[in-house]
Amino acid sequence: MIPIFQRKSVLIPLSLGILLILTALNLAMGSVNIPIAGVVDIVTGKGSSNVIWENILLRTRLPQTIVALGAGMALGVAGLLMQTLFRNPLAGPSVLGISSGSSLGVGFVLLVAGQVWGFSFSRLGIWGDLAIITASLGGAFAVLALILFISHKIGGTLSVLIIGVMIGYLSNSVVGVLKFYSMEEDVHNYVIWGLGSFSRMSVDRAYLFAMITIVPSLLALFLSKSLNLMALGDRYASNLGLKIKRARLLIILCAGTLTAIVTAFCGPIIFIGMAVPHLAKLVSRTSNHLYLICNACILGAATALLCNLLARLPGMESELPINSVTAFIGAPVVISVIWKKRKENF
């Protein structure tokens, strides 16, 4: 009945395999290619005779890979949650205005600090990094709190969506004003932050990041029943016994937290959160979020790793900004899905 390439029993192991291969490639490939055997030796702690390899792997590629894995997972899940909650195929983690809140927070630190105290945060090294992360989290959670408050007071899924988008515009315009009055160097730093990167962290911090992204991503599995019902519309969901307000609050809280964390550590990563849910629905022909969330985890991580790999293709000396690559991967996915859906519905 169901074609072999659409069966869960085939597709989930298949995507897991692809994820594994992409992880290995991310570790092995780059401006210096390291054989897989060497990679395995170094990562498992056996050590290697080649100190350069060890340095490259442990200082650069391993944290980058772990961060890409965690960020991709978190964004994929957050995007799926938003698309289901708002019943809109173009929704993504950014629709709530949370990443805009982050940008605003970071904008204040990077752009205003230079003006007021006469120095650039980027010269502060590790403390500068921490300041940016703190500012980003501050901005994101401020917006999240506002959205949750509005969702609780007003209700109505559509109004939450509209207010989220409006908050995004407002933050962008404030950032625009800040940029206009800032020093060139600060603006440059801000732009670089906005292009996103998986390589801002040491190995230790990468592990911490993985913890705080992967755990809430998997916790989203407990929202799967609510999400299944929300997909039917508010009235059907409530008739089937769902407490709509509470479910909506939890879904926004989960997606918002994931987005806030990823944006704080990697900058605003675009398109992964919008494209991955479509891939997840393509892989399993199901509306059950128990499976869709698993798919979004696996495919989100795989997509982020693929983008990371493409950003530093062998033979290239420097890296491309990650957001340029994600757009090139993500946009065709979204376009093809919308195209296909158009044919299906009419």
Add this chain to the structure above:
Amino acid sequence: MNKNLLHIRNLSIGYGSKIVAGNLSAIIPSGELICLLGSNGTGKSTLMRSICGFQPVLGGLILIDNQEVHQLNEKELSKQIAVVLTDRVVVPNANVQELVGYGRSPYTGMLGRLNAADKIIVARAMEQCGIAHKKDSLLTSLSDGERQKAFIAKALAQDTPLIILDEPTAFLDLPARVEIMQLLRDIANTSGKSILMSTHDLDLALQLSDRLWLLQNGGPLITGSPEDLLLKNAFQKMFQHKGVVFDNKTGLFKVMHTQHSQVAVKGHGFEYVLLRRALSRKGVRLVKANPDDSNRLEVNKDAPKPFSLYVDDQCIQSEDSVEVFVNRVLAAKSLLEVQSESRVLSE
């Protein structure tokens, strides 16, 4: 068996401070199919939504199983009332089996997984609604009628004593309407569930429902079995519109055409009825021909060309097509028209 499942007492419905309809009282006995009828804008949907607990009532009581609907929480209510809405929801990727499975949500655990008993109930619901053969089809690939059956199966799987459907036949063609109504009739008969549906299909409602609720503009609600309501001439009062007449005998509406002229005719039978219909649409009424009507129409059902036009007692044209003949009659209308007011309408 025939206890009353739902009571509505002195209910006022509406939005905010605006009352759409008030002074509503009715009952739903167990195992009955009930149709809610009323013109657009009388508050049918508002009444349905109020009973489902989707919106607060402005006064009065709705009791299901002796508990007030608006006192029950979502979980408790989900085991009393299942709904089928008019909203066209698009659920990405959902197939029929999954949709019907979501009907079990009030009974499943945190992750919403179905156990063996749930799966049997889901299969039985799909079977009863005649949609089992499509269980793996995507909802988006179904016809409107099949979609409706899938949503009815979902409501069945919810296993509630009352199912409420908001215009379930609205987007369907005639055969599908009849099929859905018969399906609901069958569910009420075999499962003992009560079904309340709103509809505009008065003829089907009269034939298939146990009880009708007629919602007047602003209230009250007139309720009773179709036959009792016919006996009380309830429909004529309900649908007082220009140009429409309710025929008590057939339970159908007849369109009253405005007649501008009268033409004499001789004859009877099926062909005659057809000619009368066609001419009535054009504003021409047929009256019985007097012997002295030299200009007249004649219908002779045994002739090869049954429709004849007589001028001065001479047959000037015969036709076998009603359309052609009607056009001919209209062209010669000034010649044929009879003025007298005392003419007998021919039956």
